Amino acid sequence: MAADVGQLLGAPVIAPDGSEIVVSLSTSQGAYLFRRPLKSNHMIRMEGTQSASLPFWSPDSHHIGFFADGQLKRTPAFGGSFVILCDVVEPRGGCWNGDTILFAPNLRGIFRIDATGGTAVPVTVLDAGAGENSHRFPVFLPDGNRFLYFSRSSSLETRGIYLESLDHRQHRRRVLVADGQFALGAVPDSDQHFLITQQAGKLVAQGFDCNNGKAFGAEHILLDHAGQVSASDTGALALRADAQVRSTLVWRDREGRHLGILGKPDDYWQATISPDGRFVAIVRHDALTGIFRAWTASLANGQMEVLSDADHVDSVVWTHDGKMLYYRDFVQRKLFRRSVDPRGPEEFVQSIAGGNICGLSPDGLTVIVERSKDGIHSVIEWSAISPLQWHLIDSNGFVGSTGLSPDGRSLAFGSNSSGRMEVYLASFPSMKNLRRVSVDGGSCPRWRQDSEELFYIAEDQSLMCLDFSASERNRGMRPKPLFRTALANPTRSPLYDVASDGSRFLLLERDSSISGGDVELLLNWPSILSD
CATH class of the missing domain: 2.130.10.10 (YVTN repeat-like/Quinoprotein amine dehydrogenase)
Incomplete structure (x- = not known):
């Protein structure tokens, strides 16, 4: 599809309805968001998104949230002016339910803000005593209240993907050990979900019960290389290989x-x-x-x-x-x-x-x-x-x-x-x-x-x-x-x-020994699970 070397530009993200993908790519004029309908090979640059990184979709696939110029912004997916929601320094991911956006500043917990703007308030707190130094890459569960996020920690005993909720009724708990950014993928025409994670340099899928918030079953290797990943409810998956780690x-x-x-x-x-x-x-x-x-x-x-x-x-x-x-x-x-x-x-x-x-x-x-x-x-x-x-x-x-x-x-x-x-x-x-x-x-x-x-x-x-x-x-x-x-x-x-x-x-x-930075697309990743 395209090549890029920016690790912090974020995953290529597929619209929830599976219609298109949006990705931040470096150009000679700086980083911009680009849209690509999945039925087309044409990349469309989104004006007004210079310096944009870490995009994410609204649940109706009509708007895109992103970070640029030290701010969280939102813009119509098919053209229009962006809206500034709040200031964010060194972002590390965001997600969107019906009326709430979660975002992660580096070295801090997860924050929430109304999708129309307002005052951002924290919803998670770092446990420094357990070695936590950053909560990042939040992902909403289908109920729009509970969410997952990656906790980076100096201790393997606490590092991994955690579950919490906006109303704090969900007791915080770790659901899976993982190595960084992840996605929640759905099997089309079913209520089955899988956590798609990076494990020892590979992309792995494991069953996840959204009702009880627990991972289960065997791990399935989807790809023999890892990277920043997103998935839609239509069985499509996109991956940007990490080309600039070394x-x-x-x-x-x-x-x-x-x-x-x-x-x-x-x-x-x-x-x-x-x-x-x-x-x-x-x-x-x-x-x-x-x-x-x-x-x-x-x-x-x-x-x-x-x-x-x-x-x-x-x-x-x-x-x-x-x-x-x-x-x-x-x-x-x-x-x-x-x-x-x-x-x-x-x-x-x-x-x-x-x-x-x-x-x-x-x-x-x-x-x-x-x-x-x-x-x-x-x-x-x-x-x-x-x-x-x-x-x-x-x-x-x-x-x-x-x-x-x-x-x-x-x-x-x-x-x-x-x-x-x-x-x-x-x-x-x-x-x-x-x-x-x-x-x-x-x-x-x-x-x-x-x-x-x-x-x-x-x-x-x-x-x-x-x-x-x-x-x-x-x-x-x-x-x-x-x-x-x-x-x-x-x-x-x-x-x-x-x-x-x-x-x-x-x-x-x-490091010339590393190739990658390519954006890859799998249109039917659940079919690999039966292999």
């Missing part, structure tokens, strides 16, 4: 030539080289548990080992001597540090609210963070580590990433305040001499260790270079393309780093 840490020179690989493919979210060139600090994610830990890799022998005791690390940054790492646990909201060689204990530094740690001053006394204001716009703030007293740098847009020059004099950051993502540069901390330095789009700035070169990723994914040496300043400092990258997921940052002398780069690239 990335590879690849070394390349300034011409883009392949120099080698660090470690094995995994779900990496950040890699940063120590200033002394001895180690790489990595943020590594376990999608099943939601755990993010900081790791280090020795460049002498390639050995990787866990660095952080904290298990929800969202950013790591080196001290300028390369001896210590600072990192934040976004659940505990605490800043930690740890010496790397020799390995020291994990030290609590300071309680710190939301925001990615993106820089330390050369003396290690000042920290810079990026914070989201509303899920759409961001700000940059800096403070002495102790005591904290934040100073605001308003980027007036979404911040792609921020990079403090190693000499501590200049701050580079990405912002879409002009209508597209560009890289800006200003003196730090005064923020004087603010100017745009990218041409035709840019994000994710990174510095050479002597602060003489600044690199960034252009809109076409080329790695660009700005030379700040005296000779180049006299020539106007035009950015120069080095090579075209193949970064794993352009929505994450930083996705690469540069060696201290600027001679080579470490990039988080798409």
Whole structure:
């Protein structure tokens, strides 16, 4: 049908009446919702759905709910203006009964809101003591009151699909162990239902009694690969294979030539080289548990080992001597540090609210963070580590990433305040001499260790270079393309780093051993159950 690489765009969802499918796909103009009637091969782009993700249908198949621009929206399926229902930061799925919509913000419980809008209220609560860190992907049962959802947890004893109800008469209980997003499928012309889940990399169906809310019977393997799935009441099933779970840490020179690989493919979210060139600090994610830990890799022998005791690390940054790492646990909201060689204990530094740690001053006394204001716009703030007293740098847009020059004099950051993502540069901390330095789009700035070169990723994914040496300043400092990258997921940052002398780069690239991202369609999946 179509190919796409965005994991968080959501499952391709089939209308309850089985007439058509809607899916969020990436285009050169950004993500959009596309409709495809099942009797046609033509994809129809839905205008007014730019940046849309995680669509879901109304029960009458006449409207579509989706998330875009930090908001929950609804739109007529066959054309018309969208309606904003409420703000939602980092959504993780939604569903719709007659007059109620359930939706899941990341790292929180399930919320409900009237289908016409209003005030959103929570209907489930995380059990942090049991290791739960996110309720997501709600699915209504046919009675429109009870619903299922996936509880992500650091413990296998609590992870799985749970049953609850809007009126809270249904006592919460786990009905099945599963590995993530799932669907409730019906056998046409019967009252039989099956839970269609991801189990050990396969797509599996197991009987589910909607009356007593219990799974039963044998598991049936539908497909030997898994992904994000939806099903209709007509026996149709759609699947988007997970193509972007893994990335590879690849070394390349300034011409883009392949120099080698660090470690094995995994779900990496950040890699940063120590200033002394001895180690790489990595943020590594376990999608099943939601755990993010900081790791280090020795460049002498390639050995990787866990660095952080904290298990929800969202950013790591080196001290300028390369001896210590600072990192934040976004659940505990605490800043930690740890010496790397020799390995020291994990030290609590300071309680710190939301925001990615993106820089330390050369003396290690000042920290810079990026914070989201509303899920759409961001700000940059800096403070002495102790005591904290934040100073605001308003980027007036979404911040792609921020990079403090190693000499501590200049701050580079990405912002879409002009209508597209560009890289800006200003003196730090005064923020004087603010100017745009990218041409035709840019994000994710990174510095050479002597602060003489600044690199960034252009809109076409080329790695660009700005030379700040005296000779180049006299020539106007035009950015120069080095090579075209193949970064794993352009929505994450930083996705690469540069060696201290600027001679080579470490990039988080798409894992070429994984094919997929295709949207597959099974028109009569119950027929497989008899095999």
